[in-house]
Amino acid sequence: MDSNPTRPGYHHGDLRATLVLAALELLEAGEPFSLRGLARRAGVSTAAPYRHFADREELESALAVHGLRELRSELTAGRPTPTSAAEVGELAVGYVRFALRRPALFRLMFGQACDDQDDERVRASRALHDHLEAVMAEVYPASDPAVLATAGWSLAHGLAFLHLDGKLSHADPAASDERVRSTFAAVFPPVVQPAIEDS
Template sequence: MESNPTRPSYHHGDLRATLVLAALELLETGEPFSLRALARRAGVSTAAPYRHFADREELESALAVHGLRELMNDLTLDGPGPTTVAEVGEFAVGYVRFALRRPALFRLMFGQPCDDRSDERVRASGALHDLLEGVMAEVFPAADAAVLATAGWSLAHGLAFLHLDGKFAQDNPAAVDERVRSAFAAVFFPSVARPGIEGP
């Protein structure tokens, strides 16, 4: 049998990670996105991606997991989470910055529902929600943290897509950051004044 000594081994431990990174490059450059194109980008045989991903949907799910984890890392990079309302606003700023830095990946991360084909994707999405709920529980200890997490996530997510879709300009990063901070202040500072909810 003829061999190709330059072809990467299917058995090395980093092949799946290499395929995911190659897929991210395809996604972000807007090149045709398929398992065959992925094989070309990664420099492996056309059969190699199928050893790790049954189809394009499974590959996209792996990319979504990668993106959710990257977003989590970005949000927790500076150590302990927010403890004040103003810091919650900064948390949202980080969320929107990620979306604008990784637009194609961000759209893919949230473009499809989680399903039973990817327990990993369900866990990654759940971890993000748990992080947000923990933040709200810390900042608003007397409030319903789950409800506030949903509200905060919805606000940050909506702002991200309003910028991505051109409804708000994104050419001035400082202005984008201030818009996000102002929106969170407008929504969450009034919450602090409600009876039963202590301020930061």
């Protein structure tokens, strides 16, 4: 952890982003943070953060949004939309890997209620669900994609927390990946195309 409270490259135009990233570093290091403490870390007046966040809760909400967007980016960046059940399983593997790599952020992302339909967390969460829905529509065109997206998200999320909470071991990352794959294969089987009868 950098002991210098002034973050290199800071300028007033990106104070909000600077504070979010500083809070993220402290969160993942298991260190407490406050708006005043973040101001000191950023090398600005103690009043400056309050121009962007009314209180710690608002800052934590911004962290949750950051995490949801980062997760969606990791699941989609540089990858074509999955077209098979096996690729849906790989999406779940990526989800659980993110949770295990960023446990404090992951818990924060899903540990707060969303306030209303205009809440940034609602929109970030909906974007993730929309992506999963598009995947399910592609892989299982004969089924309800919204229902399958919710089912798939619930399964991946449950697996993530079972690993995080020590109910499932993640000492061996390869074994954890395979557990997620086999669980998804059991619940989301391959789509069998109907045979074309000869005329």
